[in-house]
Amino acid sequence: MSEPLILGIETSCDDTGAAVVRGNKLLANVVNSQDVHVAWGGVVPELASRAHQQQIVPMVDLALQKAGVSFADIEGIAVTAGPGLMGSLLVGVQFAKGLSLSLGIPCMGVHHLEAHVLVHFLEEKHPPFPYLCLLVSGGHTQIVQVDAADKLMVLGKTWDDAVGEAFDKSAKMLGLPYPGGPFIDKYAQEGKPVFRFSKAQIPGLDFSFSGFKTSVRYFLEEQIQKKPEFISENLQNLCASVQQNLIETLLQKLQMASKQTGIRHIALAGGVAANQGLRHLIKEIALKENWHVYIPRLPFCTDNAAMIAMAGVFKFEKGIWLPDDFVPFPSGNNH
Ligand code: KG4
Ligand code: ZN
Numbered sequence: 329m330s331e332p333l334i335l336g337i338e339t340s341c342d343d344t345g346a347a348v349v350r351g352n353k354l355l356a357n358v359v360n361s362q363d364v365h366v367a368w369g370g371v372v373p374e375l376a377s378r379a380h381q382q383q384i385v386p387m388v389d390l391a392l393q394k395a396g397v398s399f400a401d402i403e404g405i406a407v408t409a410g411p412g413l414m415g416s417l418l419v420g421v422q423f424a425k426g427l428s429l430s431l432g433i434p435c436m437g438v439h440h441l442e443a444h445v446l447v448h449f450l451e452e453k454h455p456p457f458p459y460l461c462l463l464v465s466g467g468h469t470q471i472v473q474v475d476a477a478d479k480l481m482v483l484g485k486t487w488d489d490a491v492g493e494a495f496d497k498s499a500k501m502l503g504l505p506y507p508g509g510p511f512i513d514k515y516a517q518e519g520k521p522v523f524r525f526s527k528a529q530i531p532g533l534d535f536s537f538s539g540f541k542t543s544v545r546y547f548l549e550e551q552i553q554k555k556p557e558f559i560s561e562n563l564q565n566l567c568a569s570v571q572q573n574l575i576e577t578l579l580q581k582l583q584m585a586s587k588q589t590g591i592r593h594i595a596l597a598g599g600v601a602a603n604q605g606l607r608h609l610i611k612e613i614a615l616k617e618n619w620h621v622y623i624p625r626l627p628f629c630t631d632n633a634a635m636i637a638m639a640g641v642f643k644f645e646k647g648i649w650l651p652d653d654f655v656p657f658p659s660g661n662n663h
Contacts, residue, residue, distance in 0.1 A: 332403045332644050335427075336637025337388065339420030340412025340440050341467070342371045344383035345633030348395035348402075351641060352449050355395035357627060357634040358387055369506045377415030384423050391633070399431060406640020409437030409650065410657035411467075417656035425650070436643040437650040438636050442480060444597040445472050446642065447628045447635035455593040455622045462582050464606075465598030465631075466492035466507065469535050469578075471585045474595075477642040483585050484533025491574055492600050494537035498544050498570045502559055512567045513603050519564030521572035523547065528577075533585050540573060575606045579613055586617065595622040601629040 331351025338345035342365055347357040360383045364375045392398060407424035410417055421437070428435035445461045448454040455474075460483075463470045469486040489497070492509055499508020504515075526543040528536040551558040559566065586592060596610065607623055614621045628634060643649075 333401055334637045334640045335402045335405045336633040336640055337407045337420045337424050338633040338636045339380045339416050340408045342376045343631040344380050344387050346387040346391035347633035347637045348391050349637040354450050354634055356391040358390045360387055373413045373415050377419055380416055380419040404434045404644045406436045406438050406636050408440050408636055411659050414658040421656045434649040436640040438639040443635040443639040445474055446639045447624050448595050448622050450638050455595050458591055459593035459595055460585055460591050461595040461597050463597045464491050464600035471533050486535040488536050488538040494574055497541050501548055512571055515564045515567035516571040519568035521569040522565050523569035525573050533581050571605045575609055592619050594619045599630045602626050
């Protein structure tokens, strides 16, 4: 049997993505990242769904064109079924259902987090089962044990903010634009982690970042009272300190998870996996712990349709289709 040609669609938040894969070979992956939200300092749901409506047809057309295929060649459509913003999810799911009906091909509903975790199968070097995946993004912070493509177990997750939110909120306090994670990363490379912020002592493999956020705020308020230019004079060191605190917490829990499970194939996924400090430190730990580390290329870390298409391939092969009366699920295991 030849590898299935699958169209993937991702509209869970503020990126309109379309991709085409043949089995685990990527043929095209395009994304329109909405910039309407920048002025608001966060994603505005109504603006997001309107922008998805405007972008979904051009993005799908572009993906097909780049892949050199037409609608008639596509054998199945994979779409993000949740979690995410309801208005955004509805645009993708309704479009995918309509297209699957008109083409007479199956539609697969993909869990967004499952897709992040399975994106590794698009890479030449992918982890064998079982592996651990640290899934870190603006909406999620989880350690997932992946025993098979359809057998995922969440070993730990955050009790409050996701680590991407902790990056973004700290960046906002430092006067950096949204989303601030990449700016913290950039300035951290020019600074030293000389400031200490609190680290939550959460039992087991769970996380919490709200105490950290509060400690950054109190620290900055106190320093600015003494010297109003404190942030601008210490921006690089502040970014390095925020970054070190957050990535150390992530990696300590990951080390704990590896010890508990005995699994040494370790993967990163999600937008925060783009962080240079995290990518560097995990490689250092890997040498010490004898880990095999799998880090996806940057466009596979942030939200993308390639991962949806890849997860869709696994479902296509098992014949798991979306029911006709399916309604997307906005929440569930969101962090
Ligand atoms: O996976 P993603 O694109 O969307 C969600 O599903 O949330 O992740 C976006 C998050 C944002 O919080 C952003 O600030 C963070 O990933 N991020 C980074 C970096 N690049 C993106 N955080 C730290 N360092 C980076 N280089
Ligand atoms: Zn995501």
